Amino acid sequence: MQQPLLITDLDNTLYNWVDFFAPSFRAMVHTLHSNTGIGEDEIIDNFAKVYKEEMNIEFSYSIQSLEIFKNYPQEEQKKLQKLGQLVFSQTAKKNLHIFPTVQSTLAWAKSVGIILICVTNAPYNSAKWRLGQLGLLNFFYGLACRSPYDDFKLKNMSNIRKVWILSKDELKPNEDGYLKVTDSFNIQMKNVYIVGDTMTDIIPAIQIGANAILCHYDYLPNQKNIETISRISTKRIPQFSEFEDETSGLNFQTINQFYELKEIIKNPPHPTLPGF
Numbered sequence: 001m002q003q004p005l006l007i008t009d010l011d012n013t014l015y016n017w018v019d020f021f022a023p024s025f026r027a028m029v030h031t032l033h034s035n036t037g038i039g040e041d042e043i044i045d046n047f048a049k050v051y052k053e054e055m056n057i058e059f060s061y062s063i064q065s066l067e068i069f070k071n072y073p074q075e076e077q078k079k080l081q082k083l084g085q086l087v088f089s090q091t092a093k094k095n096l097h098i099f100p101t102v103q104s105t106l107a108w109a110k111s112v113g114i115i116l117i118c119v120t121n122a123p124y125n126s127a128k129w130r131l132g133q134l135g136l137l138n139f140f141y142g143l144a145c146r147s148p149y150d151d152f153k154l155k156n157m158s159n160i161r162k163v164w165i166l167s168k169d170e171l172k173p174n175e176d177g178y179l180k181v182t183d184s185f186n187i188q189m190k191n192v193y194i195v196g197d198t199m200t201d202i203i204p205a206i207q208i209g210a211n212a213i214l215c216h217y218d219y220l221p222n223q224k225n226i227e228t229i230s231r232i233s234t235k236r237i238p239q240f241s242e243f244e245d246e247t248s249g250l251n252f253q254t255i256n257q258f259y260e261l262k263e264i265i266k267n268p269p270h271p272t273l274p275g276f
Contacts, residue, residue, distance in 0.1 A: 002191045003113050004265055007181065007205075009196035010120035010127055013215055014102050014258075015134055020095045021057075022225035025232070027091040028084045035080065038068055048232040055168070056146070057233040058126055098134045099217060101259035106139040108262060117142045117181055119194075121171045124148035124163065144181050146171065172196075175204035182208070193265055195255070202252050212252035213264060 011017035029047070033040045046066040051057045054065075063069070063081040072080070109116055116139055120127050123146040131137040142162035162184065170177040182192055194205035195213040205212035253264055 002187055003115050005115045005117065005182065005185060005187055005192045006109055006261070006265065007117045007119050007178065007192065007194045007210075009201045010118055010122060010130065012197040013099075013195060013201075014118075014136065015096060015098045015130065016219070016221065018221035018225050018229055019097070020092060022222075022228040023095050024088045024091040026228060028088040031087045032063070032080060032084055035083065036069075042068060044232060051233055056121075056123075058122055093133065096130065096133050098136070099258060101257055103135060105259045105261055106136060109265075110139050114265065115142075115185070116140045117144065119144040119172070119177055119181060121146060121166075124165070128160075142181065142184075144177055173200045173204050175207045178204055178208050178210070182210075193261070195261065202250070206250055206252060211264070212250075213261065214252055214254045215258065216254060216256065218256060 008014060025047075029040050029043050032038070032043050043066070046068050047062060049067070050059060050062045050065045054062070059065070063084045064077045069077055069080065106116060118127065118131065118140050120143075122130075124143070125148050127143060127145045128137065131140065131143075137160065140160055142164065143160050144164035144166055147165050164177075164180050164184075166177045166180065170180060178194065182189070189209035190211070192208075192210040193213060194201065194210045195215055196202060196205070197215050197217075199214075202212045202214050255261065255264070
């Protein structure tokens with residue numbers, strides 16, 4: 001029997017991304033305002049423009065790319081970049097919260113020999129840091145994500161054995177990112193399970209013939225945080241009621257709690273294979 005392959009999304013699947021990112025972003029904006037005197041609304045609008053151009057709300061050099069800072073000396077731009085990232089990181093640590101039963105379910109999955117892969121559109125640095133802070137990094141065999149920051153090396157990978165760097169054309173909702181992972185294993189699609197929080201995760205999973213699983217947890221992000229994300233990005237905030245028109249005729253399963261994956265993944269091998 002083949003080892004099942006469980007591919008999980010990261011943001012809003014394993015942890016609450018909206019209530020993590022939005023307050024961290026606002027803290028960064030407030031710091032930039034305090035150090036430059038530029039209004040917060042103008043700073044936010046400039047961020048929104050950069051995020052749209054880069055198609056990446058987590059573009060690592062966004063501060064140096066803001067139009068309002070283009071006439072600042074390069075050293076001052078670097079100073080603001082470093083300060084903004086520091087404040088964002090400090091605030092982020094306070095707001096990074098794992099969803100219930102995620103850790104115990106991943107521990108169970110690894111213990112019975114299921115291969116765990118995280119596939120995310122986040123950059124390598126951000127994905128690895130969040131998995132580490134959440135206490136989940138060592139559960140995963142591999143990570144598929146955007147390229148790391150220019151000055152970051154892939155050598156510090158902890159216990160992750162395999163990293164797939166995805167090009168823009170391989171990011172979700174394109175199915176090529178999933179295929180890049182599954183092609184690395186001699187596995188039938190009936191043994192591949194893919195879980196995520198939006199149709200951006202689910203539709204490509206269906207397209208490649210995997211078992212697609214949509215999670216819609218019983219929570220609503222803070223309204224202020226929803227408004228912040230909606231202002232700066234088109235990133236989808238998961239609200240299951242909005243999926244009804246999109247899901248008609250699609251073949252996928254739904255979970256309300258992460259632990260329900262145990263019931264869906266049939267007959268996982270046991271015990272763990274040697275070396276896993």
